[in-house]
Amino acid sequence: MTTSNLLVYLIALPLISSALLLILGRKADKWGHLLATLVSGSAFVIGVLEFFAMRSRSGDARPATQHIFTWMSVGSFQVDASLLLDQLSIAFVLLITGVGTLIHIYSIAYMSHDRDRRRFFAYLNLFIAAMLLLVLGDSYLNLYVGWEGVGLASYLLIGFWNQKPAYATAAKKAFVANRVGDVGLSLAIMIAFAQFGTVSFAGVKEHAHHASPAALTAIGAMLLLAAAGKSAQFPLQSWLGDAMAGPTPVSALIHAATMVTAGVYLITRSNFIFDASATAQLLVVIVGAITLLFGAIVGTAKDDIKKALAASTMSQIGYMILATGLGPIGYAFAIMHLITHGFFKAGMFLGAGSVMHGMDDEVNMRRFGGLARFMPITTVTFGLGYLAIIGVPPFAGFYSKDKIIETAFNAGGLKGILLGGAALLGAAITAFYMTRVVVLTFAGSKRWDDKAHPHESPALMWIPMAILAVGSVTSGFLLASGNAMVNWLQPIVDPHHHEHGEEFLKPIVVSTMAIVVVVLGVLAAIVKYRTVPVEAPTEVSVFTKAARKDLYQDSFNEAVLMRPGQKLTSGLLFTDKSIVDGAVKAVGFSLQTIAGWIRNLQNGFIRTYALVMLIGLLALIATVWVVTL
Amino acid sequence: MDISNYLYLSAILFTIGAVGVVVRRNAIVVFMCVELMLNATNLAFVTFSRIHGNLDGQVASFFTMVVAACEVVIGLAIIVTIYRSRRSASIDDASLLKR
Numbered sequence: 001m002t003t004s005n006l007l008v009y010l011i012a013l014p015l016i017s018s019a020l021l022l023i024l025g026r027k028a029d030k031w032g033h034l035l036a037t038l039v040s041g042s043a044f045v046i047g048v049l050e051f052f053a054m055r056s057r058s059g060d061a062r063p064a065t066q067h068i069f070t071w072m073s074v075g076s077f078q079v080d081a082s083l084l085l086d087q088l089s090i091a092f093v094l095l096i097t098g099v100g101t102l103i104h105i106y107s108i109a110y111m112s113h114d115r116d117r118r119r120f121f122a123y124l125n126l127f128i129a130a131m132l133l134l135v136l137g138d139s140y141l142n143l144y145v146g147w148e149g150v151g152l153a154s155y156l157l158i159g160f161w162n163q164k165p166a167y168a169t170a171a172k173k174a175f176v177a178n179r180v181g182d183v184g185l186s187l188a189i190m191i192a193f194a195q196f197g198t199v200s201f202a203g204v205k206e207h208a209h210h211a212s213p214a215a216l217t218a219i220g221a222m223l224l225l226a227a228a229g230k231s232a233q234f235p236l237q238s239w240l241g242d243a244m245a246g247p248t249p250v251s252a253l254i255h256a257a258t259m260v261t262a263g264v265y266l267i268t269r270s271n272f273i274f275d276a277s278a279t280a281q282l283l284v285v286i287v288g289a290i291t292l293l294f295g296a297i298v299g300t301a302k303d304d305i306k307k308a309l310a311a312s313t314m315s316q317i318g319y320m321i322l323a324t325g326l327g328p329i330g331y332a333f334a335i336m337h338l339i340t341h342g343f344f345k346a347g348m349f350l351g352a353g354s355v356m357h358g359m360d361d362e363v364n365m366r367r368f369g370g371l372a373r374f375m376p377i378t379t380v381t382f383g384l385g386y387l388a389i390i391g392v393p394p395f396a397g398f399y400s401k402d403k404i405i406e407t408a409f410n411a412g413g414l415k416g417i418l419l420g421g422a423a424l425l426g427a428a429i430t431a432f433y434m435t436r437v438v439v440l441t442f443a444g445s446k447r448w449d450d451k452a453h454p455h456e457s458p459a460l461m462w463i464p465m466a467i468l469a470v471g472s473v474t475s476g477f478l479l480a481s482g483n484a485m486v487n488w489l490q491p492i493v494d495p496h497h498h499e500h501g502e503e504f505l506k507p508i509v510v511s512t513m514a515i516v517v518v519v520l521g522v523l524a525a526i527v528k529y530r531t532v533p534v535e536a537p538t539e540v541s542v543f544t545k546a547a548r549k550d551l552y553q554d555s556f557n558e559a560v561l562m563r564p565g566q567k568l569t570s571g572l573l574f575t576d577k578s579i580v581d582g583a584v585k586a587v588g589f590s591l592q593t594i595a596g597w598i599r600n601l602q603n604g605f606i607r608t609y610a611l612v613m614l615i616g617l618l619a620l621i622a623t624v625w626v627v628t629l
Numbered sequence: 630m631d632i633s634n635y636l637y638l639s640a641i642l643f644t645i646g647a648v649g650v651v652v653r654r655n656a657i658v659v660f661m662c663v664e665l666m667l668n669a670t671n672l673a674f675v676t677f678s679r680i681h682g683n684l685d686g687q688v689a690s691f692f693t694m695v696v697a698a699c700e701v702v703i704g705l706a707i708i709v710t711i712y713r714s715r716r717s718a719s720i721d722d723a724s725l726l727k728r
Contacts, residue, residue, distance in 0.1 A: 614651065
């Protein structure tokens with residue numbers, strides 16, 4: 001362990017900048033975006049410095065810590081606000097600050113016509129600070145603060161244009177779905193505290209291997225619930241599509257590259273719990289496999305370019321979650337896919353933003369078509385991201401996704417075949433729906449109104465896209481060559497260095513299969529979308545209808561959770577009003593009635609009062625007389 | 630003469646006063662009846678003082694007289710004020726303190 005004094009600035013700088021921009025208000029309108037971008041860039045520089053410092057150290061000296069202050073100290077229980085930068089955190093720090101800075105730069109141009117641009121940047125900085133706290137906290141409690149912080153930033157940014165009620169509702173939906181997950185995380189922390197008496201990663205890890213299996217499974221299941229909420233995994237995935245209501249840079253940064261991957265971070269960080277509980281691991285792979293197919297199927301039917309990309313994000317995170325459930329080797333591949341996905345998906349979202357920028361905020365892909373001639377740079381950067389996500393060699397997705405498919409097949413037995421098959425099918429559908437997005441948007445003939453004047457975006461927008469496109473091309477090769485990522489993360493996720501058993505399928509076989517299904521998917525999409533009607537056809541199969549409606553996830557939630565919930569609240573309200581309030585009111589009413597009768601005695605005539613007094617006195621005397629008799 | 634006759638007289642006077650307070654409407658008469666009740670008590674006090682052979686009852690009767698004097702001053706002032714404002718000394722008219 002090494003100590004570092006720089007870590008706190010990673011969080012403090014964006015946090016202070018965010019507070020400053022919010023407090024100064026309109027006074028900061030002129031330079032707010034510049035400050036926010038500068039701060040985000042500085043955080044990236046600190047991250048890079050720390051990365052090189054870490055590389056120069058070796059072995060156990062690599063992780064760096066910084067103690068900020070003692071947060072709470074109760075008897076023998078102590079929680080410190082401490083930061084931990086290890087091989088896993090640094091990968092996230094570089095991704096968050098790097099992609100974050102590019103998206104800050106992009107947003108300067110993208111949001112230039114918005115009068116609330118300063119507020120937007122304040123929220124972005126708040127998000128960067130919270131996300132860095134999430135990945136840098138050295139205990140579950142510190143992580144929880146960041147976890148809630150990114151939820152808040154996400155809510156604020158989805159509802160950034162909350163003058164539109166639908167957008168405000170989308171923000172609320174995301175917040176509520178996230179809260180369900182947050183309950184899981186807080187329960188996991190409580191169980192960990194009750195079982196182990198500590199909430200720090202190191203402490204829980206120490207206790208984990210002699211804890212009861214039931215406790216570990218409970219913690220694992222609760223952590224999975226938390227991850228499902230934050231990472232839009234089944235069954236809490238319904239919020240991600242609506243979250244596209246936020247400005248496109250937000251979708252790129254928060255709802256594609258960073259925040260939604262927090263669930264993968266959480267599971268990878270808690271690897272000692274999942275490795276010790278086969279049940280929890282099984283739950284993780286089931287959730288991952290369901291979501292990767294779910295998202296892919298939904299992605300095939302969306303006409304809104306951002307929602308199609310959101311469905312794709314859901315599916316790709318499904319791959320990552322699946323990988324984290326596959327044991328020590330899976331974690332490294334999950335993080336690798338997370339980083340490559342951060343590049344290509346953020347790049348494609350920024351590309352979608354660029355298209356919307358040129359097309360008067362039109363998002364319906366049926367109204368695009370033939371944009372390649374008008375937006376060459378966007379087309380190229382988007383195209384590189386596209387090649388990366390479908391997994392064409394030598395682009396990034398090829399290295400990271402094929403590894404996950406391969407690991408899934410090698411999980412052994414029927415489980416391996418099912419998971420590998422699901423992952424392979426997902427790859428085919430991914431190729432299909434991403435080809436559909438590209439064909440509908442950039443190829444074919446023009447289908448937009450004459451009012452629209454598509455044009456290439458300014459340099460401030462295309463330069464970040466180009467950098468991310470370079471990442472989409474190279475990151476996979478860089479991370480995979482010489483098993484760089486696996487070796488880098490090995491001390492964190494595989495400290496005992498597991499030897500892998502028999503390989504069920506050779507890598508070359510898996511790659512060949514993956515390329516074959518990808519080619520099939522691409523060809524199917526090209527054939528199917530040779531002509532595209534401007535209005536979505538209504539005479540479609542039940543499957544298309546279901547996919548258009550997110551496989552009835554919303555209807556399910558409304559029928560099973562929302563309506564019974566509403567019934568329950570109205571029932572409780574009725575009980576409260578009629579029975580509880582009724583009892584209280586009955587007491588009051590009867591007292592009032594009795595008082596009404598007694599009040600008649602008070603007729604205001606002094607002589608009556610005197611008579612009553614006299615009678616009372618006589619009664620008193622009579623009583624005394626009788627008693628003493 | 631039997632000393633208990635004073636007590637009977639006191640009781641009779643008190644009863645007359647009490648009945649007067651209850652049945653009469655004229656504030657002045659009611660007031661006089663109250664005075665009558667007070668003096669009936671005084672008589673009882675003094676009688677008991679005599680019976681017990683100490684001065685406690687006599688002292689108490691002085692207190693009663695002082696209180697009665699104060700009461701007369703305030704009571705008459707109230708009656709006069711009410712009469713000035715309402716041109717009536719009937720206590721049934723001054724019944725605003727009802728519900």
